[in-house]
Amino acid sequence: MTNQYQFEEFISNRETHQEYYLLMEEYANTELYKGIIHFMYLAFPKWNTNKGIGNMAAEFVLDAIYDFENLIDETEKISAERLKDIYLSLVDNYKIFKDTFDNSQITRIIDIFQQEYESELEEIDFDQNNSVWKILFENFKKEYLLQITYDFINEDDLIT
Structure with missing residues (x-):
């Protein structure tokens, strides 16, 4: 049986990730x-991680669907030329999303790092132990960038 807190958490999660749910x-x-x-998994294997476009991945796919759904009749076979145009458009749009995501990424990483390592950072005198801070931050950043934000399909199901 779910309680009020679980229900509120579910609603909040659904609102935060509405593009993914849709x-x-x-x-x-x-x-x-x-x-x-x-295509995205083939062209950009890490596209749905924080090294790619992270929490913007669902919005990216939804925008692409809206852009292309009027161009494609599901009952017809897509011509090679049309498919090429779609893929090139995905690449161009991905670059735009990536630039936008990257511009805010370092601030986001530092904020999350400071939240997760708050107690450890309080013990470090930044000026005297700058190398300790850098090591902690670089390790955190490496792990953070590999995190998958949205998992759209099982990668084992992809034909490569």
């Missing part, structure tokens, strides 16, 4: 969705 509920079984996801 994708999974409305588009996950469409050929367009599957094609976009498949």
Whole structure:
């Protein structure tokens, strides 16, 4: 049985990740969705991690679907030329999303690092132990960048 706190947490999570929920509920079984996801994993293997576009991945896919759904009739076979245009557009849009994500990334990483290592950082005199801070931060950053924000499909199911 769920309690009020679990319900509120669920609603909050759903609001925070509304693009992801919409994708999974409305588009996950469409050929367009599957094609976009498949291409992104092939072209940019880490696209859905914090090294890629992290929490912007769901928005990216949803925008791509909105951009392409009127161009593609699911009943027709897509021509090679149309497919090439779609893939090139995905690459261009990915670069834009990546630039936007990267511009705010370092601040986000520092903020999360400071929250998670608050007690350790209080014990470190930054000026005297700058190397300790750097080591902690670099290790944290490396792990943070590899985190997958949204998992759209099982990567084992991809044809490579």
